Amino acid sequence: MLQRTSVVDHFHVSTVSLSSIIQIGDSTFLQGASKALAVQREKELFFGKEGDFSDYPIFTKRIPLLPISENISLQFENRKPLIKVHDIAIIGIAASSIFHIGSSQHIYMESRVKHIRHMDHSENIQRDNPSVPLGNYISKEEYTTVDSYSSNRYM
Numbered sequence: 001m002l003q004r005t006s007v008v009d010h011f012h013v014s015t016v017s018l019s020s021i022i023q024i025g026d027s028t029f030l031q032g033a034s035k036a037l038a039v040q041r042e043k044e045l046f047f048g049k050e051g052d053f054s055d056y057p058i059f060t061k062r063i064p065l066l067p068i069s070e071n072i073s074l075q076f077e078n079r080k081p082l083i084k085v086h087d088i089a090i091i092g093i094a095a096s097s098i099f100h101i102g103s104s105q106h107i108y109m110e111s112r113v114k115h116i117r118h119m120d121h122s123e124n125i126q127r128d129n130p131s132v133p134l135g136n137y138i139s140k141e142e143y144t145t146v147d148s149y150s151s152n153r154y155m
Helices: 123-128
Strands: 005-016 021-024 027-041 082-093 098-101 104-118 143-154
Touching: 005 021, 005 098, 021 027, 027 098, 082 098, 098 104
Parallel strands: 005 082, 021 098, 027 104
Antiparallel strands: 104 143
8 A cells, every 4th residue: 555644734524424434544444334214205104113124135135246357557656655635625425435535455335225115095095084094004015115225345
């Protein structure tokens, strides 16, 4: 790893959340992981036990990391072993992201999100029988889901 000194005059970050990293200076290994359930409903409704990641395969499935098979030739010339930063302003760093000034040997960042959209299919039932709770009529077949994951690796 290159040996350089990081000099930062000023930086401002408004928000850092969800397994994000601020690193100034050299590092050997950086790793961040974020899991999120994003549930959107047409009506405000909470069933109680909806936040168990083990119920959704997206959170346990192995993310394929393709091998790096290309020959990469790098040549560096550091006349001054210095990383100089005057001023940086960042609004937000979120969902397994990194703000890094310096050298690093290995970086692995992972973000997994399960998107669930519940559509209200019970208006007619609710209108005919208002004493029956709405939650009885939203079943697993009546919502759409989207799985997404991303992985970034630098070695």
